[in-house]
Amino acid sequence: xxxxxxxxxxxxxxxxxxxxxxxxxxxxxxxxxxxxxxxxxxxxxxxxxxxxxxxxxxxxxxxxxxxx
Numbered sequence: 623x624x625x626x627x628x629x630x631x632x633x634x635x636x637x638x639x640x641x642x643x644x645x646x647x648x649x650x651x652x653x654x655x656x657x658x659x660x661x662x663x664x665x666x667x668x669x670x671x672x673x674x675x676x677x678x679x680x681x682x683x684x685x686x687x688x689x690x
C-alpha cells in the first residue's frame with residue numbers, strides 16, 4: 623500500500639494573494655475616510671457652536687441696547 627501523493631497546485635496563489643491585498647487596501651481606505659469624515663463632522667459641530675454663541679451674544683447686546 624502506497625500513501626497518496628499530495629500534489630501542489632500553486633496556479634491560484636498569486637491571484638489569491640492579490641485579492642487579499644486588494645481587499646485589505648479597500649478596508650484601510652474605508653477606515654481612513656470614516657475617520658476623516660468623523661473628524662470634520664466634529665470640527666463642524668464646534669464651529670456651529672461658536673457661531674451660535676456669537677449670534678446669542680449679538681442678540682443679547684442688541685436687546686440690551688434696545689434695538690428691536
